[in-house]
Structures are given as C-alpha cells and as structure tokens.
Amino acid sequence: xxxxxxxxxxxxxxxxxLQPHRIVLIGIALALVACAVLFLRWEWLxxxxxxxxxxxxxxxxxxxxxxxxxxxxxxxxxxxQAAGPFWLAWPAKAFCTVVRGTPLLLQLWLLYYGLGSLFPxxxxxxxxxxxxxxxxxxxxxxxxxxxxxxxxEGEVMRGAFAGVPRGQLEASRAFGMSPWxxxxxxxxxxxxxxxxxxxxxxxxxxxxxxxLVATITVIDIYAVASRVRQDTFIxxxxxxxxxxxYLVITGIIVFAFRKLEARIPSRLG
Amino acid sequence: MLRDLxxxxxxxxxxxxxxxxxxxxxxxxxxxxxxxxxxxxYAAIDINGLVAGIAVLGIVQGAYATxxxxxxxxxxxxxxIEAARAYGMPPGKMLRRITLPAMLPFAIPSLANLWLIATKxxxxxxVVGFNELTQETRQAGATTKAxxxxxxAAGVLYLLLTxxxxxxxxxxxxxxxxxMPPVAEAGR
Numbered sequence: 001x002x003x004x005x006x007x008x009x010x011x012x013x014x015x016x017x018l019q020p021h022r023i024v025l026i027g028i029a030l031a032l033v034a035c036a037v038l039f040l041r042w043e044w045l046x047x048x049x050x051x052x053x054x055x056x057x058x059x060x061x062x063x064x065x066x067x068x069x070x071x072x073x074x075x076x077x078x079x080x081q082a083a084g085p086f087w088l089a090w091p092a093k094a095f096c097t098v099v100r101g102t103p104l105l106l107q108l109w110l111l112y113y114g115l116g117s118l119f120p121x122x123x124x125x126x127x128x129x130x131x132x133x134x135x136x137x138x139x140x141x142x143x144x145x146x147x148x149x150x151x152x153e154g155e156v157m158r159g160a161f162a163g164v165p166r167g168q169l170e171a172s173r174a175f176g177m178s179p180w181x182x183x184x185x186x187x188x189x190x191x192x193x194x195x196x197x198x199x200x201x202x203x204x205x206x207x208x209x210x211x212l213v214a215t216i217t218v219i220d221i222y223a224v225a226s227r228v229r230q231d232t233f234i235x236x237x238x239x240x241x242x243x244x245x246y247l248v249i250t251g252i253i254v255f256a257f258r259k260l261e262a263r264i265p266s267r268l269g
Numbered sequence: 270m271l272r273d274l275x276x277x278x279x280x281x282x283x284x285x286x287x288x289x290x291x292x293x294x295x296x297x298x299x300x301x302x303x304x305x306x307x308x309x310x311y312a313a314i315d316i317n318g319l320v321a322g323i324a325v326l327g328i329v330q331g332a333y334a335t336x337x338x339x340x341x342x343x344x345x346x347x348x349x350i351e352a353a354r355a356y357g358m359p360p361g362k363m364l365r366r367i368t369l370p371a372m373l374p375f376a377i378p379s380l381a382n383l384w385l386i387a388t389k390x391x392x393x394x395x396v397v398g399f400n401e402l403t404q405e406t407r408q409a410g411a412t413t414k415a416x417x418x419x420x421x422a423a424g425v426l427y428l429l430l431t432x433x434x435x436x437x438x439x440x441x442x443x444x445x446x447x448x449m450p451p452v453a454e455a456g457r
Contacts, residue, residue, distance in 0.1 A: 021270045025277075100385075101431035102424040103392035106403050110420035113407070117416045208286035215396060221290045222289065235300065243285045250284040 001142050040237050042115065048228055055221035056245060062220065063249075066142055067203055070149025075188070077150060078157025092154065098152035105212055112140040112216040143211035149206050156198045160191035193264050200257035204250050220244055275335065282332035289399040294325045295397045321395045322401075326387060333383050341376035342368060373445040379400055388430055404428065 045052075080092040099107070119125050119134055133139055164187055172186045192199075211222035225238040282290065299321055306312070310331035345368065353367040396402035406423040 022273060025270075025273060051399070096387045097432075098387075098424075100427060101428040103389035103403060103427060105392040105395065106420060106424055106427065110417070110424065111409060113410060114417035117414065204284070208288075209287045211286050212393075222286075232449070235296050239289065239297065242289050243293065246280070246286055246289060249285045256396075 006175045028255070033124065034241065035037050040053045040240075041234055042237060044232050044234060044237075045230055048224060051219075051224050051227075055219060055224035059108065059207075059220040059222070061205050062141065062145065062213060062218075063203075063209050066145035066149055067206055069142075069146045070121055070206075071153055071199075073150035074147065074153035077154030078159075078161050078191075078232055081158040082161035083153065096154050099136065099148055100155070104144065104148050105215065107151050107263075108141065108212055108216060109142050113136060124183060137217045140215075141216060142216045143245070145206065145213070149174040149202065152205070153195075153199070156195050156202065157191060160195040161187065196261050196264075197258065200254060200261075203253050203257070206245065207249055207253060270279055279332040279335050282329055283336070283396075287329055287390055288396060291322075291397060295321050298324070306410055313339065318394075318399045322391075322397075322399050326390055326394075329390070330352070330387050333386075334380065337383065338372065341372040341379075344375040347353050367443060374442075375444050377438070377442050381434075384434060384437045384438070385431055388434065389427065392427075406417040438457055 073205055077092045077096065080088040081096070084092070116134075125131065125134070168186055168190065169182065172182045177185065211218060214220055214223035214226060217223075222242060225242040228238040349367055349371055350363070353363045358366065391401050392403040394401055395407070403424055406419045407416075408418040413419070
C-alpha cells in the first residue's frame, strides 16, 4: 500500500478519497435528496419563485454592501488601534468592545425600533428630504450590519497591522516614501494579505447575520421562507431549501476568497 | 466513517445561519419528536422552550467547538505525544495527562470567543418567541413606547456580561498557560 502510494501519489490520494464507506455515504446523500424531491411537497415553489429570487438578490446585495462598507470602516478602526495616538485608539477600542459585546439582534432592534421611534418626534427630520428613506427598514439594516462587520473586522485589522514586520516599514521609510505612500504600498497590502483568511470567515459570519434583517421587515430570502411557512403551513421544505441556499452562498464566498488568496504570491516568513 | 459524518455535521452547521438552524431544529425538531412519540403510541408532549433552545444552541456550539478542539489538538507538538507513547502510557492516560492539558492553552482563546458568541446567540431565541432578555426588552419597549431606553439598558446588561466573562476567561487562560512562555505581543 505504502509503496503504491509513493509511486502514484495522485492516484493514491484519489483512491483514499473514494473509500467504500464514502461511496455508501454519497449514495445515502443522493437517496436523501431524491426522497426530498419526490416525497416532500414542492408545489408551492412556482408561486413563490419570483419572490424567492428577489429575496436571494436582496440577501446578496445586503451582504456585499455591508461587507464593503464595513471593511472600509474597519481599516481606520484597526489603524487607530494599532498605531494611533491614545485619543484615537481609545474611542476605536471602545466602539469595537461595545459592538462586539452586544448581540447584533439587539443593535438592529435598537436602531430600528429605538431610533425609528425617536426620529418622528423631531419635525425637522420629518420634513427633511431624507425622511422617505428613513421611513423604510433597509437603511437601519445596512447601518447595523455595517457597524457590526466594521467592529469585528477592526479587531482583525488591528492584529494584521501590528503583524506587518517592522523591517518592511523601516525599509520603506529608508526609500524616502511619504507616510501616505508607505501606508498605501507597504502597510495596507501586507495587512490585508495577512487578514484575508480571517476576512473570509468574517464574511461567512456576515452572511449568516443577514437573516436577522427579516425581523425588521426587510424581505430577504429568509423572510420569503417564513412567509411561505405562514401562508401554506408547510414547515420543512422552505427551511430545507433555505439551508441549501445558504450552503451554496457560503461555498461561493469561500471559493472566491480562495481564488483571491491564490492570486497573491505569498512567502510569509 | 465516523470522521466523515462528523465533518459533514460541522460543515453543515457552520455554513447555515444560526437563525435558520434554530427555526429548523425548534419547529421541525419538536414536531419530529412528537410525531415519533405518537407513532409509538404515546401522547404528544409539549416541549419546553427552554429545553429546545438549550438543545439547539448546544448543537450549534458543538460544531464550532469541535473544530476549535481539532485545531488545538493538531497544534500540540508531535514530540510530546511521542514522548508519552515512549513512556508506555496507555491511550486513556495519555489523553488525560498529555493531550488535554497540552491542548488547553491553544483552545481556550477560541473557546472563550465561542462563549461570547453563545451569550449573544441566546438573543436569537427571541425570534422563536422564547422569553429571554432581548424578547422581554422588546415587549417592555412596546408597552411603554420607550424603545430606546430599554434597548440601551439591555445592551449595557449584555456588555456587562461580556466584560465580566472576559475577566474570568483571562484568569482561566493564565491558569491553563502556567509554565509556558508569555504570549508574544503580536497576538494580543
């Protein structure tokens, strides 16, 4: 066995992967899927097809927007904590601790119900042009998710900024780079490179935070599944489909970050 | 075989949002248990929300903790395990004396993180109508129309819980790391 494995490493790894019990497992999985397709009730699917697509689109949209905005916020947050003076580092640290120390659901409800109930008391907000936007639910969802992502990612970026080798920064200073150029060319790229694996994990967590927005009446894919349950009293099928959709989106995120990581030539020493 | 099943369990649980899992296990799980009981000839039981909630969070946290502990065991220097084997320790003793104590310093920061996540995940049980802090806060806010005050107060409570946990965790970590070199500054 060992000699064969030595002689044909690729073949050995393939045969090791396709062991008999795995084939059985795959068979059981396929049988389960077939049972799910044949015996469960899927006749509600055509009626909710458009709504489901809209929900998936909205979930992805919220995920992308809040991740990008959150990351843009996280860079200064991390930088302030890693290298800033104390009057910048303290507020950044306090922000991260508070957001990371309270449940996202609570923050979301605080913003939506709390702020949302405070705003109408001020006439100048009611009469401003922003009011039609503030009356909807999605700005609160985006703000809450962005702040949460920024806080978690700020911690990650702090570690990443602190982890860039000192010699690299000293070398760039010796080249006479201006502070801004040094940050843009040396410090930030290396920090992002270090943070990328964690960033992928945080983004998956962010995806899993998106269904919370359904509790403040934003119609994402989770809300669609809930509505199917309320309308038709079918419990299992929408939830199973929902889990599958989230699995697929998670797979896409992980795959995309793998590609991104592979693009950067790495020799971390 | 067992390893593959465990891998499937941790992958699926970690890829599906907690909220969906809570719904799935809370509604579907209680329904399945009741149907099973009925088919066996017993009367359906009304499953306590507390028990169901604890079970659901336990299943979710179990998946994350499995991965953490797997990583921690892999992080033990191979030489220590080999040395234990060379001393002729039986596997049970090796687990108790070498693997578990040597794993703890690697596992505790992540397990602490999980603990903090769990304290905040309890808020998700509000969605299935379980009366915990967040749900009560919302009801209080709805009755008094003072949403903002109540949510800020609940936030402070959660924050206090987190900060208190941090102190305790710091102590445990110092205890688990006894005799080891201090952590490098970059890790903090």
